[in-house]
Amino acid sequence: MRVDKFAHTILIKERKRAEVNRPHLGDLDWNELEAVIKGLGQPSFRAKQVFQWVQQKGVTQWDEMTNVPKSLKEALAQHYTLAGMTVIKRDESKLDETVKYLLELRDGETIETVLMAYEQQLGRERRTVCVSTQVGCRLGCAFCATGKSGFKRNLEVNEILGQVLAVNKDLSKWSSASVTNLVFMGMGEPLLNYDNLVKSLVILNHPDGLNISMRRISVSTSGIVPGIYRLAQEEMPLVLAISLHAPNNELRNRLMPINRRYPLEELLEACHYWAERTNRRITFEYILLDRVNDNLKQAQELVDLLRGLLANVNLIPFNSVADAGFSQPSRNRVMAFRRYLEEHGVAAVIREEKGSDIAAACGQLRRQEMRGKGD
Ligand code: SAH
Ligand code: SF4
Numbered sequence: 001m002r003v004d005k006f007a008h009t010i011l012i013k014e015r016k017r018a019e020v021n022r023p024h025l026g027d028l029d030w031n032e033l034e035a036v037i038k039g040l041g042q043p044s045f046r047a048k049q050v051f052q053w054v055q056q057k058g059v060t061q062w063d064e065m066t067n068v069p070k071s072l073k074e075a076l077a078q079h080y081t082l083a084g085m086t087v088i089k090r091d092e093s094k095l096d097e098t099v100k101y102l103l104e105l106r107d108g109e110t111i112e113t114v115l116m117a118y119e120q121q122l123g124r125e126r127r128t129v130c131v132s133t134q135v136g137c138r139l140g141c142a143f144c145a146t147g148k149s150g151f152k153r154n155l156e157v158n159e160i161l162g163q164v165l166a167v168n169k170d171l172s173k174w175s176s177a178s179v180t181n182l183v184f185m186g187m188g189e190p191l192l193n194y195d196n197l198v199k200s201l202v203i204l205n206h207p208d209g210l211n212i213s214m215r216r217i218s219v220s221t222s223g224i225v226p227g228i229y230r231l232a233q234e235e236m237p238l239v240l241a242i243s244l245h246a247p248n249n250e251l252r253n254r255l256m257p258i259n260r261r262y263p264l265e266e267l268l269e270a271c272h273y274w275a276e277r278t279n280r281r282i283t284f285e286y287i288l289l290d291r292v293n294d295n296l297k298q299a300q301e302l303v304d305l306l307r308g309l310l311a312n313v314n315l316i317p318f319n320s321v322a323d324a325g326f327s328q329p330s331r332n333r334v335m336a337f338r339r340y341l342e343e344h345g346v347a348a349v350i351r352e353e354k355g356s357d358i359a360a361a362c363g364q365l366r367r368q369e370m371r372g373k374g375d
Helices: 002-021 030-039 044-056 070-077 157-171 190-205 225-232 249-255 264-278 296-306 331-343
Strands: 086-092 099-104 110-119 125-130 134-136 151-154 181-184 217-221 239-243 282-288 311-317 347-350
Touching: 030 044, 044 070, 086 157, 099 157, 110 157, 125 157, 151 190, 157 190, 181 190, 190 217, 190 225, 217 225, 225 264, 239 264, 264 282, 282 331, 296 311, 296 331, 311 331, 331 347
Parallel strands: 125 181, 181 217, 217 239, 239 282, 282 311, 311 347
Antiparallel strands: 086 099, 099 110, 110 125, 134 151
């Protein structure tokens, strides 16, 4: 009797493990899901229903799909899992409406995702999610906490989408609003997880998914040149953001090792291609590091570098990262740098800091060591 009970427990555990190891249904785009459903002999309106449950409502249990026949759910469950990621920690900023989520993935890895609320005129609110694309990052920029936490792996499509769905679920507990904007500025380098990034964008944009307009999506890259050329050809009217941070190769090589592979000349050429091909303005991110890249001679180099390009500069006063060895410039230096750009015809804004008290600001996201999973 005892042995039977033991065997039964093992069987249940194994079934659970097998289920968790199956591919995730959320990895399928519309066409792939429709093909699977048709292959099971079902009409295509079922594909629409299932797609909406998975990609719009973010269900994690089969029985939540209330209008889908049990037989179809059972057939799908033999090949796919819905097991999502779990929110294991939620920190709310006391300074602003920023919320940081620590999410545990199916293999026990953890990532961070941030929700930022911005007030807009006419009472309309913007709710922006800062999305991660990799567990850690292998590019090791000198000022970035993510780079310091090592690289583990790329995120799967369902894990990229799952972040937005998890935030929407959380939001629905206290607000009628849902996520309106996305910035791919969380952990990792989006263009080094190219295929999963693009597939996720297509699904996020789908009318039966979250239906988020490409114009409300920004993708930030440290300057992966081949990825910029590829993305320019996808016909996606999204906002490209380039993490520039230095106006010459010598300094950029020191701050961002990726610059040795793709130096500024090649990066700028790719940016010109982007602008011509998409007719869209590029956002350049420039962290201001006290007395490293914030003097007016460097502002002038930056103006020269961006000449002839449809560009915006986002100035980001450095957010503190332990052991990085940098500090934030004084307000005066920040304002002077900005003024120089503006006076020389380069549109520049100072990016408001969000969630710094919960280490949710740009560059402060990292894999969690607290669970003993650090490299
Ligand atoms: N890997 C991509 C996407 C991450 S975006 C990229 O680098 O573009 C994260 C943004 O925050 C980038 O612009 C990055 O350069 C910036 N950042 C990193 N560390 C920072 C810090 N300590 N303070 C302010 N911004 C930082
Ligand atoms: Fe990676 Fe971007 Fe951080 Fe550089 S700034 S280490 S590319 S996440």
